[in-house]
Amino acid sequence: MPAWTDQLRFAYQPVVNLTTGSVAALEILARPEHGDVLTQARRSPGIDVELAALAVRHATQRETLLPLQVNLFATTAAELPELTALRAAVRAVGRRPCEITLDITGPYTHVPARALLEAVAGLRADGFRICVDGVGDGDIPLRLLGDVAPDVIKLDASLCTDLDARPGRAAVVRMVRQLCDELGGLLSVEGVETERSYAAVLRAGAQLAQGHLFAPPARRPTAEVFVPAPAPSAPVPSPARAASAQGPGSAQDPAPAMPAGGQDGPSVAQFLQPAALLPVTASAEEVRRRLTGLPDVSGVLLVDAGGVPVRAVDRDRFLLSLSGRYGHALYADRPALRLGDRPRTVGAGATAWEVLDVIADGDRDRTGDDVAVVDEQGRCIGVVHLADILRALAESRVEEAARLNPLTRLPGSDAVNGEVDRRLGQGRAVALSWLDVDGFKQVNDGAGFAAGDELIRAVGAALARAARGDAACRVGHIGGDDFLVLTDPEGLEAVAAAVLDVPWSAGGRPVTLSLATVVCPAGAVAGHAEAAAALAPLKKAAKGLAGGSWVLRRYGTPHHEVRRGRMPGPATIPTPSRTPSPAPGPATGPAPGPAPRAYAGGPEPHAVEAHAVEPQPPGAPRPRTPGICR
Numbered sequence: 001m002p003a004w005t006d007q008l009r010f011a012y013q014p015v016v017n018l019t020t021g022s023v024a025a026l027e028i029l030a031r032p033e034h035g036d037v038l039t040q041a042r043r044s045p046g047i048d049v050e051l052a053a054l055a056v057r058h059a060t061q062r063e064t065l066l067p068l069q070v071n072l073f074a075t076t077a078a079e080l081p082e083l084t085a086l087r088a089a090v091r092a093v094g095r096r097p098c099e100i101t102l103d104i105t106g107p108y109t110h111v112p113a114r115a116l117l118e119a120v121a122g123l124r125a126d127g128f129r130i131c132v133d134g135v136g137d138g139d140i141p142l143r144l145l146g147d148v149a150p151d152v153i154k155l156d157a158s159l160c161t162d163l164d165a166r167p168g169r170a171a172v173v174r175m176v177r178q179l180c181d182e183l184g185g186l187l188s189v190e191g192v193e194t195e196r197s198y199a200a201v202l203r204a205g206a207q208l209a210q211g212h213l214f215a216p217p218a219r220r221p222t223a224e225v226f227v228p229a230p231a232p233s234a235p236v237p238s239p240a241r242a243a244s245a246q247g248p249g250s251a252q253d254p255a256p257a258m259p260a261g262g263q264d265g266p267s268v269a270q271f272l273q274p275a276a277l278l279p280v281t282a283s284a285e286e287v288r289r290r291l292t293g294l295p296d297v298s299g300v301l302l303v304d305a306g307g308v309p310v311r312a313v314d315r316d317r318f319l320l321s322l323s324g325r326y327g328h329a330l331y332a333d334r335p336a337l338r339l340g341d342r343p344r345t346v347g348a349g350a351t352a353w354e355v356l357d358v359i360a361d362g363d364r365d366r367t368g369d370d371v372a373v374v375d376e377q378g379r380c381i382g383v384v385h386l387a388d389i390l391r392a393l394a395e396s397r398v399e400e401a402a403r404l405n406p407l408t409r410l411p412g413s414d415a416v417n418g419e420v421d422r423r424l425g426q427g428r429a430v431a432l433s434w435l436d437v438d439g440f441k442q443v444n445d446g447a448g449f450a451a452g453d454e455l456i457r458a459v460g461a462a463l464a465r466a467a468r469g470d471a472a473c474r475v476g477h478i479g480g481d482d483f484l485v486l487t488d489p490e491g492l493e494a495v496a497a498a499v500l501d502v503p504w505s506a507g508g509r510p511v512t513l514s515l516a517t518v519v520c521p522a523g524a525v526a527g528h529a530e531a532a533a534a535l536a537p538l539k540k541a542a543k544g545l546a547g548g549s550w551v552l553r554r555y556g557t558p559h560h561e562v563r564r565g566r567m568p569g570p571a572t573i574p575t576p577s578r579t580p581s582p583a584p585g586p587a588t589g590p591a592p593g594p595a596p597r598a599y600a601g602g603p604e605p606h607a608v609e610a611h612a613v614e615p616q617p618p619g620a621p622r623p624r625t626p627g628i629c630r
Helices: 003-007 037-043 045-061 074-079 084-092 113-125 142-148 167-183 195-204 284-293 315-323 327-331 352-360 386-403 413-425 440-447 449-468 489-500 528-543
Strands: 008-017 023-032 068-073 100-105 129-135 152-155 186-189 277-279 299-303 309-314 345-347 371-374 380-384 430-437 474-479 482-487 504-506 509-511 513-520 546-554 561-566
Touching: 008 045, 023 037, 023 045, 037 045, 045 068, 045 074, 045 084, 068 074, 074 100, 074 113, 113 129, 113 142, 129 142, 142 167, 152 167, 167 186, 167 195, 167 413, 277 284, 284 299, 284 315, 299 315, 299 380, 309 315, 309 371, 315 327, 345 352, 352 371, 352 386, 380 386, 413 430, 413 474, 413 482, 413 528, 430 440, 430 449, 430 489, 430 528, 440 449, 440 509, 449 474, 449 482, 449 489, 449 504, 482 489, 489 513, 489 546, 489 561, 513 528, 528 546
Parallel strands: 023 068, 068 100, 100 129, 129 152, 152 186, 277 299, 345 371, 513 546
Antiparallel strands: 008 023, 299 309, 371 380, 430 482, 430 513, 474 482, 504 509, 546 561
């Protein structure tokens, strides 16, 4: 054993789950009393691996059962991917790889990327969790960060300093949170020292945190931490929250994207708690000792040699069996397997709603049991508590309800905008449509506000039904008679048919709708703002047609196309306050011309070269043709 180990000490700092308020793991920090062991470890991968192994062994001596975060330099992972000493220590102390998160730190400048990625893949296949540490103040390339796809991205404390006073830094944190959501990982921050800093990281979307506010590094591990109650002015963001603007004409705080009719919801990773694991051969007495030694644990999972849950032992039912007459004598020395139930499991990528589905499908007397979360190989990586799931979903629903339009119960434009940005970030094509009622002011003036409200409710209901039939469809109610619809290009015809190919009326008066669509191929626009700007001239072009109308343009092309509606005659030239015709023409489709060909799920209509325009006074400059979108 190297001599430097004699002067080496370790400290433990809790990593707090900001959703549940509990300790998710302990980071082990090396504290040499003499010399500079960390510098030696950076230069020598062998010393670094030995240091990590000592940290795991030391944690066992401190009798902590919490998951551990162990630091490892990127150079070490790339040059010694087998990590022999660390793996041997994990086996020797009875730990499982899924209980160990490797905090990989820089420098990355001279680390061969391919070797590092191969090492990470091997460690992850064996069950180790991967964290990239020091992001924001280190030298890890964004390309490499995306390729590693870590389970946890840990931001450096320097990035989170004065976060509430530095909006640029807060934007960076939100950006990294969005990256974590896309990769299926969690966002962790360091250096939370004050309640003000705590509120700021919550607003920015952090999910895990550590710092002196919760508990300082200490020689003995602790699960007792201080977690402030979030201030009313700084609510904990919903896990589904996406960083997006409020909609056309607004650029305020980010708002959550709430799909219409979907089962999207917070990931179980938000609520992951450490699992109490014992081998499947454990006796009932071993389980009893584990439960009595961990009063906050609600059950024990019995796992096979590979870490796959075989039986779940609930605390209350187990202790009730042992406390009965002759219970201890009957069961103490026998396998605890007999007192366990079949475990209920969900994948690491499951949502909170899927957890509720698993609970609902089980026995009623097991409703309160924990649900095990497993990785792709079926190995347990933690558990989730029903109470945490229900509390988060209730809070999420309250937030969502506050953002629903009171008339249609549809979310606002921010939900659609956030989903547009998410899909564009994934490199997907999107079709964004703007729907409104022709002459809605005249509808209200002629038929009354009650009839106008009923019409808006009916249009919203039709859009919601269309969204339920298309998993890719999202609907938002901007306000008044304006709606936003997001679909894949292939789903456009179904949405248009749902609102344009049916008769509408208000107070006995016939009403028509106008639909404008911009199709944005993958990579054509950077975000929802560009797509929304392209919709404005298309909406004007749709209003220039008689009857139920629909115009469509592919982003980047010079002309738009008419898919519904007809050119108005001399008596139906539109005016700024256009009133629906008493006998509107039917939705007529393409004008006469060559045989149509298939286009975006339907026949391709003609390209419009000119439209009727407002009469101009003599000598006035000729206006631009509204039907040509440049």
